[in-house]
Amino acid sequence: MRQPFRRKRVMSEVALQATRLTKHFGGLKAVSDVSLDVHRGEIHAVIGPNGAGKSTLINLLSGELLPTSGAIKTGALDITTFAPDRRARAGLGRAYQKTTIFAQFTVHENVRLAAQARSHAPLKMFGGIGSDTAIKQRTQDAIVKAGLAGRGEIVAAKLSHGEQRQLEIAMVLATDPGIILLDEPLAGMGTSEARRIVDLIASLRIGRAVLIVEHDMDAVFELADRLTVMQDGRVIATGAPQEVRAHPAVRAAYLGSHEGAA
Amino acid sequence: MDLATFAVQLLNAVQYGMVLFLVASGLTLVFGILGVINLAHGAFYMLGAYLAYWLSAYTGNFALAMIGGVAIAFVAGMLLETVFVRLLYGRDHLAQVLLSFGLILVIDEIRQILFGKDVHSVAPPAWLSGSIQLTNNLSYPVYRLAICAFCIAVAAIIFLVITRTKVGMIVRAGAENREMTRVLGIKFDQVNRYVFAVGIALAALGGIVVAPISTVFPGMGDSMLILSFVVVVLGGIGSVAGAAVGALLIGLTDTFGKVFFPSVASILIYLLMAAVLLWRPNGILGRKDA
Amino acid sequence: MNMTAPRNQTIIMAVLLIAAIALPFVASTYYVQFVGKAFIMGMLAMALNLVVGHGGLVSLCHGAFFGLAGYILAMTTPKYDAASLMWTLPLAMLASAGAALVIGALALRTRGIYFIMVTLAFGEMLFFFFHDTKVAGGSDGAFINTKPEIALFGTQLLDLDKPIAFYFVVLACLVGVVALLTMIVRSPFGHALAAARDNERRARSLGFPIFRIRLTAFVISGALAGLAGYLAAAQFGFVAPQMLGWHVSATILVMVLIGGLRSVTGPLIGALVLIALEEFLKATTDHWKLAEGLVIIAIVLALPGGVRQLWPMISGTRKETGRAPAVPAKARHV
Numbered sequence: 001m002r003q004p005f006r007r008k009r010v011m012s013e014v015a016l017q018a019t020r021l022t023k024h025f026g027g028l029k030a031v032s033d034v035s036l037d038v039h040r041g042e043i044h045a046v047i048g049p050n051g052a053g054k055s056t057l058i059n060l061l062s063g064e065l066l067p068t069s070g071a072i073k074t075g076a077l078d079i080t081t082f083a084p085d086r087r088a089r090a091g092l093g094r095a096y097q098k099t100t101i102f103a104q105f106t107v108h109e110n111v112r113l114a115a116q117a118r119s120h121a122p123l124k125m126f127g128g129i130g131s132d133t134a135i136k137q138r139t140q141d142a143i144v145k146a147g148l149a150g151r152g153e154i155v156a157a158k159l160s161h162g163e164q165r166q167l168e169i170a171m172v173l174a175t176d177p178g179i180i181l182l183d184e185p186l187a188g189m190g191t192s193e194a195r196r197i198v199d200l201i202a203s204l205r206i207g208r209a210v211l212i213v214e215h216d217m218d219a220v221f222e223l224a225d226r227l228t229v230m231q232d233g234r235v236i237a238t239g240a241p242q243e244v245r246a247h248p249a250v251r252a253a254y255l256g257s258h259e260g261a262a
Numbered sequence: 263m264d265l266a267t268f269a270v271q272l273l274n275a276v277q278y279g280m281v282l283f284l285v286a287s288g289l290t291l292v293f294g295i296l297g298v299i300n301l302a303h304g305a306f307y308m309l310g311a312y313l314a315y316w317l318s319a320y321t322g323n324f325a326l327a328m329i330g331g332v333a334i335a336f337v338a339g340m341l342l343e344t345v346f347v348r349l350l351y352g353r354d355h356l357a358q359v360l361l362s363f364g365l366i367l368v369i370d371e372i373r374q375i376l377f378g379k380d381v382h383s384v385a386p387p388a389w390l391s392g393s394i395q396l397t398n399n400l401s402y403p404v405y406r407l408a409i410c411a412f413c414i415a416v417a418a419i420i421f422l423v424i425t426r427t428k429v430g431m432i433v434r435a436g437a438e439n440r441e442m443t444r445v446l447g448i449k450f451d452q453v454n455r456y457v458f459a460v461g462i463a464l465a466a467l468g469g470i471v472v473a474p475i476s477t478v479f480p481g482m483g484d485s486m487l488i489l490s491f492v493v494v495v496l497g498g499i500g501s502v503a504g505a506a507v508g509a510l511l512i513g514l515t516d517t518f519g520k521v522f523f524p525s526v527a528s529i530l531i532y533l534l535m536a537a538v539l540l541w542r543p544n545g546i547l548g549r550k551d552a
Numbered sequence: 553m554n555m556t557a558p559r560n561q562t563i564i565m566a567v568l569l570i571a572a573i574a575l576p577f578v579a580s581t582y583y584v585q586f587v588g589k590a591f592i593m594g595m596l597a598m599a600l601n602l603v604v605g606h607g608g609l610v611s612l613c614h615g616a617f618f619g620l621a622g623y624i625l626a627m628t629t630p631k632y633d634a635a636s637l638m639w640t641l642p643l644a645m646l647a648s649a650g651a652a653l654v655i656g657a658l659a660l661r662t663r664g665i666y667f668i669m670v671t672l673a674f675g676e677m678l679f680f681f682f683h684d685t686k687v688a689g690g691s692d693g694a695f696i697n698t699k700p701e702i703a704l705f706g707t708q709l710l711d712l713d714k715p716i717a718f719y720f721v722v723l724a725c726l727v728g729v730v731a732l733l734t735m736i737v738r739s740p741f742g743h744a745l746a747a748a749r750d751n752e753r754r755a756r757s758l759g760f761p762i763f764r765i766r767l768t769a770f771v772i773s774g775a776l777a778g779l780a781g782y783l784a785a786a787q788f789g790f791v792a793p794q795m796l797g798w799h800v801s802a803t804i805l806v807m808v809l810i811g812g813l814r815s816v817t818g819p820l821i822g823a824l825v826l827i828a829l830e831e832f833l834k835a836t837t838d839h840w841k842l843a844e845g846l847v848i849i850a851i852v853l854a855l856p857g858g859v860r861q862l863w864p865m866i867s868g869t870r871k872e873t874g875r876a877p878a879v880p881a882k883a884r885h886v
Contacts, residue, residue, distance in 0.1 A: 062757060088759030100754040102747055113747050116740050117759040123768075125741045132740075175758055299665050301802070349853055355665055356610050360809055361852045363802040367845030375839065484798075488676045491669040499665060528684045532677040536658050539670065543661040 013040040014075075015209030016061070016092075016179045021070035023056055030056040032233040034070075038179065038209040043201070045220045046213045048230035049253070054213045055097070057230070058183050061211065062094040063087040074179060088117065093177030095168040097184040097213075101156045107167055108152035112139045114174035138174055145203075146170035147196060162193030169200060180204055182212040186219055198222060221245075229253075266397045271517055277406050279513025280413030281468050285486055286493035286505045287420060288464030294500025295457045298350055301362035304487025305369040306335055306462050310469025311478040312373055315382045318473075324387040328470050335466030339459030347458055370480065379480050386474035409471050416467070417506060424502055429453060492535050498548025507546055565817070572723055576716045584715060585787070588722045590827045592783045595729050597807040597819035599776035604805065605813035606737055607769050608749030610668050612801045613655060613675025614777045617648040619796030621778035622785030623682060626694045634701040637710070641700070645778040651678065652774025656767045672798055683793040693792030700786055712786055722783055726820075729776055733816045736772070745769050806848055812858035822858065 016038040023031040031053045038044040046054050059065040061072060063084040071080045079087050088094075102110050112129065115138040116122050130136070143152055146166045151159070156167060165185055172180055185201060186194050198219050204210050205225075214220050220227070220241075227244040229237040237247045244250055289303045310331055317327035346365070350358050385391070386405040393401040424430035468486070476482070489512065496511055497504025512531050519530040538546060572591075576584050596618055603609045621644035628643065629635040659670040681687075688694040699712035712718045736742050747755040748762045756762050785791050794800070803826070804819075811822025829847065833840035855861045 064753075064757075083756070084753075085756045085759050085761050088757055094757050096754070096757075100751055102750045102754065104750060105747075109743075113743055113755075114758050116743065119740075121740065122760065123741045123744055123765060125736050125739045128738050129740050129743055171758065293665065299668060346849065346853070353856070355668060356604065356805065356809065356813075357852050357856060359610060359612070359668060359802070360806055361849055363806070364845040364848035364852065367841045367848065371839050371842035371845065374841075488673055488798075492673050495662075495666060495669050495673065528680045529677050532673060535670070535673060539658050539661055544666070 014038070015040045016211065017073045018057075018061065019071045019073075021057070021060055021072070022068045023053075023060055023065060024068045029233050031060060031067075034230070034233075034235050036228050036235065036238065038211050040178070040209050041205055041207065042225040043205050043210040043212060043223050044226045044228065045224035046211065046228045046230060047215075047217075047220055051232075052230040053233040054230055055183065056233075058094075058181055058211070058213050062092065062181055088175060088177075091176075091178040092181065093172040093175050093179065094181040095165075095172050095183065095185060097187060101164055101167050101171065103155075103157040105156055106152065107143065107148055107154050107156055107159070107170075108139065110156055110167055111142050111152075111170050111174045112136075114171040115139045115142065115176075118175045138176065142170045142174035145173055146200060160193075162189055162196065165189065165193075165197055166200065169197075169204075173204075177208065179209045179211070182210065182214075184214055185212065186214055186216045194219065266400050270396065270400060270402055271521055273402060273406065273410070275513040275517035276510065277410045277413075277513075278517060279510040280410055280417070281472050282489055282493055282512055283506050283509035284413055284416060284471070285465050285468035286490040286497075286509055287417075287502050288461035288468075289490045290494050290497070290500055290502060290505045291464075292458055292461035293494070296347070296351065296454055298347060298458075299355055299358045299362070300347075300461070301359060301487065302365040302369060303362075303461070303465050303490060304483035304485075305366045306338075306465040306483070307469040307486045308480065308483030309369060309373060310335060310466030311384075311473040311476075311482060312377045312382075312469075313466065314470040314473035315384050315478045316377060318384055324385070324474070328467075331470045332463050332467050336459045336463040339462030340455055342462070343455045343458040348454070351454075366483075373480065382478040384473040384478060403475070405474055409475070412471060416464075420502060429456075489531075492531055494545075495535055496538050496546060498545025501545070501547045504545055504547035569727070576719050581715050584719050586827075586831075588719045588787060589784075590824045591722050591726045591820075592780050592787065593804065593807065593827060594820035594823035595726055595783075596777055596780035597804045597811065597823045598729060598733055598816060599773045599780065600801075600804050601808045601811075601813065601816075601819045602733060602736065602773040602776075603766075603769055604808055605815075605818075606742060606749065607745050607766055609660075609766065609770070610671075610805070611659075611770070611773075612668055612672035612798055612805070613659075613678075614773070614804060615798055615800030616655075616675035616678040616796045617652055617774040617777035618781035618784065618800060619682070619791065619793070620651055620678060621645060621648045621781035622791040622795055623688055623694075625700065625782050625785045626696050626791045627688050629696050629698065629700070631697065634698040634703075634711070634713075637700040637702045637712070641779070641782055644782040645775045648778025648781065649771050649775035652771045652777075653767070656770035656774070660763055660766050660770065672801075675796065675798055675801060679793055679796040679798070682796060688791070691793060693790060696785060696789050696791070699789065718787065722787075725779060725783065729779070730817060730820075732776075736769075737816055741765070741768070806851075809856075810851060810858050818858060 014037045018037070019035050021031055021034045022029070034053070034057060036044070036046075046057060048054055056065065060067050063079070063082055063086070067080065071078060073079065074087075074090055074092060077090060079090055079092070082090065084094075102113065105113070112135060115135045116129065116132075119132060119135050121132075143149060146169050148163065148166055148170055151163065156164065159167060169182075169185070182201065185197055189197065194216070201210070201212065202223055212220075212223065214223075224241055226239065227237075227241050228235055229244060229247075229250050231253050236253060237244050237250045239247070285303070285307055289300065292298055292300050292303070313331035313334060314324075314327050317330045318324050321327055321330070342365070346361060350361060386403075390405045390408045392404045394404060394407070395401050469482070493505055493508035493512055496508030497506070511534065515530050515534050516527065519527040523530065542548065572587070575587060579587075596614065600611065600614045603611050624644035624647050625635065625640055628640045655671065655674040659667055659674065662670055683691050699718070701708055701712060702710040710717060710721070712721060737746075744755065744760045744765050747758075748760060748765055752762055781795070784795070804823075807822035807826050808819045809822065810825050811818030811820065830840070830844060833843045833847075837843055
């Protein structure tokens with residue numbers, strides 16, 4: 001039913017592939033038979049009205065929920081049954097909808113922890129935390145990339161809301177993931193702050209696969225290379241933004257009221 | 263084991279389990295609604311037993327001692343909630359653990375001052391002091407049967423209150439969503455106070471009813487505290503039905519453990535707890551997702 | 553989590569260490585033994601704080617690890633002879649670590665309040681094991697007639713029966729424990745442990761294996777509690793089931809709270825303060841437990857950050873630090 005909208009990919013390295021994912025909570029089918037893939041070098045946005053199953057989907061992908069049925073692969077590796085920490089070590093990075101930084105740590109400490117998590121000896125007991133130059137470098141790079149240069153010694157709790165989201169992304173970057181999952185990165189953000197984050201997200205796709213769930217349609221249509229539209233736990237359309245925008249089912253279900261804005 | 267012996271052991275198991283339920287239900291209510299872990303719960307069980315000893319000697323009437331003891335515990339619970347426990351809502355578990363540990367030291371010393379550290383026994387009420395002849399050489403004390411009946415009645419009242427009243431609705435919400443009841447709890451200061459007092463009164467009631475069948479001694483609160491914790495871990499925090507299931511399981515395990523495996527009986531309930539933790543870390547009737 | 557100690561703190565530590573070394577040469581045996589006991593309890597409290605303060609896990613079974621190691625010494629000491637420190641100490645610590653591994657593996661399947669109750673229950677299981685069975689004197693406990701020694705080819709190199717020798721062994725262990733814990737807390741492992749405490753979900757999503765991190769910390773903590781228990785049993789010359797009881801666990805938690813949750817050596821201060829307080833109360837009133845209980849309640853309510861909260865009040869200086877290292881993390885949910 002949704003096949004007509006599948007665009008032919010030029011670069012076809014599939015980084016993340018979900019096949020027929022289904023999640024039931026008791027009698028409620030939060031996610032039904034959802035298949036999607038994210039390619040290296042692209043931003044894939046998932047949109048849909050509230051309650052469409054987007055959050056459940058992202059939790060299934062990051063491993064906080066295990067699917068009732070279906071499979072998830074990163075490249076050739078089947079990660080369907082992996083716990084979140086194991087998925088992270090397999091190269092899957094996630095930023096949360098509600099900011100979940102370590103509030104009592106400084107910006108630098110937050111990012112360094114993330115860098116440490118993916119280092120060769122993340123749980124070393126001997127030697128201080130400053131001794132690993134690779135971690136140091138990755139921490140610094142991520143802070144600069146996320147636009148937080150010069151803010152390293154600030155305690156995370158004291159950052160503005162927008163800066164905390166930047167820190168979230170810096171932490172994800174520091175784990176050097178091949179795939180990034182972003183859950184409503186623009187939620188609750190002012191216009192100028194949002195602009196910064198959108199530019200930052202746009203730059204993430206280079207060399208990585210990015211999946212984003214977001215309500216801000218302007219941002220979605222600016223960022224996404226491909227879109228998947230969900231409703232009632234199902235995928236109703238997948239394709240390039242222009243194709244999805246024109247899709248009658250999508251217009252009927254969801255986009256109608258937004259079209260003027262988008 | 264013949265049928266009569268089995269019946270006696272079964273009655274013992276149920277009676278033991280019902281007393282455990284009485285005490286543990288108070289603990290699980292206080293946790294479920296107030297979000298407070300109260301290590302001094304066992305101390306009130308001990309205090310209840312001493313009150314039963316003191317009041318029945320003073321009044322000469324066990325029923326009066328029971329009413330008086332429960333009333334004293336209830337008032338003490340109201341006072342404690344007002345003075346100390348109220349300050350713990352929203353504090354971390356460590357603060358709750360240590361404050362209630364401080365309370366234990368205080369209660370123990372008050373017991374020492376009021377009653378000394380002697381071991382006492384309490385006579386059951388005269389009309390319940392007989393035994394029922396089961397077979398030629400087996401009899402069963404009436405008082406133990408009365409405990410079963412009494413505890414079942416109290417359990418029934420608790421269940422009715424929880425399933426049929428507004429307070430009960432808050433209790434059930436508490437078992438499922440503590441965050442929400444904390445929000446509600448701000449509105450229901452009075453409810454908090456009564457819940458804590460009822461919890462304390464249930465612990466004391468447990469101590470009162472067992473006073474005639476066990477000895478009254480200073481350390482009795484500690485072992486009851488541990489057992490109540492095991493009951494709550496087995497059943498699931500905040501769940502009164504879970505406490506009933508857990509209490510009966512422990513009653514059965516302990517009683518029949520002593521019959522069949524006397525050498526390891528004292529650690530059987532902990533093995534049971536370990537098994538439940540492996541099977542359902544949040545308790546048999548606890549929520550699946552913590 | 554302030555990981556780098558300021559310079560003046562280092563100087564204070566050095567001065568205190570010199571004072572501790574000088575103590576046996578200026579004070580009477582009574583005080584030397586008293587300080588030795590406080591050091592042992594301080595070691596125990598510091599060991600506990602690795603999981604409580606740095607790991608955010610309120611354990612109520614460290615008394616059991618402490619007592620278990622003491623019992624191992626009692627059971628391996630020959631009736632009329634000294635046990636060899638060289639193998640009984642590692643054995644005792646191994647036993648405590650083993651118990652911590654089993655209990656931790658089960659208890660760490662739970663969170664928050666469940667964790668507290670489960671550790672308490674398993675700790676009491678060990679208490680009842682030594683209380684109800686005849687392995688080492690049952691409820692009466694057992695004597696250690698001769699303190700352990702280090703002997704080589706029949707020559708006694710170190711005899712713990714000599715109070716000064718014992719004191720220096722305790723002091724050496726104390727320094728070792730402080731060094732080890734400082735290293736762990738400042739290491740990548742320590743940071744991961746603190747991260748799991750502050751935000752478990754986030755730490756997991758970054759790729760940290762939370763269960764393994766916590767279990768490792770719990771086992772190290774249990775082994776160090778065993779070291780303290782071994783030394784305590786050697787000092788008292790006696791072990792009793794009460795050593796494993798949960799009142800010990802709760803008392804050392806009080807020491808941790810008094811000293812402050814976020815530092816390595818804070819619990820040592822807490823141990824010194826609480827033991828001195830107990831001695832003072834015992835000397836002034838018959839009902840010292842009542843007074844101690846009230847003091848504990850007052851500390852919990854008034855000084856959630858430990859006695860170091862008093863310093864700014866006393867000296868009149870207030871430092872705005874921006875971070876609140878002494879304040880315990882917010883209540884965690886089950």
